[in-house]
Amino acid sequence: MSLDIHADISLKPFNTFGVDVRARLFAEAHSDADVHEALAYAAEHRLEVLVIGGGSNLLLTRNVDALVLRMASRGVRIVREDCDMAIVEAEAGEPWHPFVQDMLARGLSGLENLSLIPGTVGAAPMQNIGAYGVELKDVFHSLTALDRETGEQREFDLAACAFGYRDSLFKHQPGRWLVLRVRFRLSYPARLNLDYGPVRQRLQEQGVTEPTPMHVSRAICAIRSEKLPDPAVLGNAGSFFKNPLVSAELAARIGEAHPGLVAYPQADGQVKLAAGWLIEQAGWRGYRDGDAGVHALQSLVLVNYGRATGRDLLNLAERIQTDVHARFGVTLEMEPNLY
Numbered sequence: 185m186s187l188d189i190h191a192d193i194s195l196k197p198f199n200t201f202g203v204d205v206r207a208r209l210f211a212e213a214h215s216d217a218d219v220h221e222a223l224a225y226a227a228e229h230r231l232e233v234l235v236i237g238g239g240s241n242l243l244l245t246r247n248v249d250a251l252v253l254r255m256a257s258r259g260v261r262i263v264r265e266d267c268d269m270a271i272v273e274a275e276a277g278e279p280w281h282p283f284v285q286d287m288l289a290r291g292l293s294g295l296e297n298l299s300l301i302p303g304t305v306g307a308a309p310m311q312n313i314g315a316y317g318v319e320l321k322d323v324f325h326s327l328t329a330l331d332r333e334t335g336e337q338r339e340f341d342l343a344a345c346a347f348g349y350r351d352s353l354f355k356h357q358p359g360r361w362l363v364l365r366v367r368f369r370l371s372y373p374a375r376l377n378l379d380y381g382p383v384r385q386r387l388q389e390q391g392v393t394e395p396t397p398m399h400v401s402r403a404i405c406a407i408r409s410e411k412l413p414d415p416a417v418l419g420n421a422g423s424f425f426k427n428p429l430v431s432a433e434l435a436a437r438i439g440e441a442h443p444g445l446v447a448y449p450q451a452d453g454q455v456k457l458a459a460g461w462l463i464e465q466a467g468w469r470g471y472r473d474g475d476a477g478v479h480a481l482q483s484l485v486l487v488n489y490g491r492a493t494g495r496d497l498l499n500l501a502e503r504i505q506t507d508v509h510a511r512f513g514v515t516l517e518m519e520p521n522l523y
């Protein structure tokens with residue numbers, strides 16, 4: 185038996201909101217064997233299991249009466265390579281940003297726009313992480329997951345994951361699939377995506393005329409650091425709401441009433457609205473109620489000034505949802521996973 189199981193542990197260090205709830209049991213899985221041992225233990229003791237990575241997309245609203253299993257498995261290897269590309273496999277517990285930096289240092293491109301996203305490799309497919317015009321699906325090769333219903337391992341290729349906008353098959357079957365490792369298709373020749381928001385402009389300001397993936401990563405890290413609160417300083421889980429996809433008719437109606445509307449037409453005819461803009465227009469920017477608040481620089485981010493509970497943050501989120509719906513007729517969907 186190699187797994188260390190601890191009783192009655194505070195989860196405050198294990199969620200980036202810094203919410204102080206307790207786990208009935210807590211263990212870290214460093215290998216597939218640890219995962220199997222944890223699941224067997226939980227089955228024997230009739231316990232639920234909550235799998236977590238970096239806790240950066242979680243809102244814990246109560247004590248967790250379960251075995252919390254934190255994925256801490258490590259290992260990165262090239263499983264196939266030619267002169268143009270490499271298939272790289274990383275264990276679920278690998279921290280995301282250091283993994284991105286490792287790939288860039290090896291001359292492999294594709295992940296640069298996803299720099300500085302907190303969390304782990306294993307959680308990245310859950311919501312098909314995305315930023316600055318790139319989503320995980322754009323560099324995804326395949327993954328290995330454990331089916332917790334049958335105990336069998338299964339391989340998922342791109343199509344099987346059913347990735348969508350901050351969405352995947354795994355989000356629709358919560359608790360069923362435990363991701364053990366993920367494989368990425370990365371490229372040696374740089375194929376940069378600079379078209380999103382301020383990336384190109386930032387590179388120009390820095391005097392970079394022939395950007396490399398490393399330049400792009402540094403520019404994105406700088407932009408993110410200026411705008412987003414560092415969870416080590418101010419608790420948060422990044423964007424609290426997804427950007428809503430609405431019909432072209434609704435977007436046009438809102439645009440007539442609010443000429444500054446930030447809207448992006450999609451290939452399928454829908455229009456993506458910037459949720460942060462809607463929240464800001466509704467007057468929530470910088471709002472604070474006790475220790476739960478709306479970040480002053482990015483209204484999409486809810487923050488914990490210290491002692492907010494998960495319930496406080498959820499109440500604030502629900503007030504924002506109700507208000508935005510009343511003003512714009514738009515339903516905002518929460519992004520973090522609630523427990």
Ligand code: FAD
Nearest residue numbers: 237238239240241303304306307313314315363421422521
């Ligand atoms: P956790 O929060 O630990 O878990 C998230 C969910 O996945 C939970 O439901 C958990 O049960 C499940 N899970 C975790 N690991 C596994 C596994 N191995 N197998 C099965 N299920 C698992 N997200 C973006 O998409 N783009 C961004 O640009 C972005 N920026 C952020 C910036 C900040 C400052 C913060 C705090 C968050 C940001 N996020 C962003 C959200 C978050 O970082 C990502 O969603 C990240 O992938 C979550 O990883 P995690 O390991 O912390 O997952």
Ligand code: NAP
Nearest residue numbers: 314315316317379380381411412421422423427448458482
């Ligand atoms: P931003 O650049 O201020 O843009 C506001 C919103 O408009 C974004 O949410 C983005 O949608 C959308 N947008 C901007 N330019 C676009 C374009 N060219 N085409 C389509 N949509 C466009 O956003 P930000 O808050 O600073 O975040 C920058 C990037 O990091 C975004 O991609 C964002 O998703 C990502 N991010 C995500 C989280 C998270 O927790 N999920 C946290 C921080 C940052 P998209 O979000 O769809 O890209």
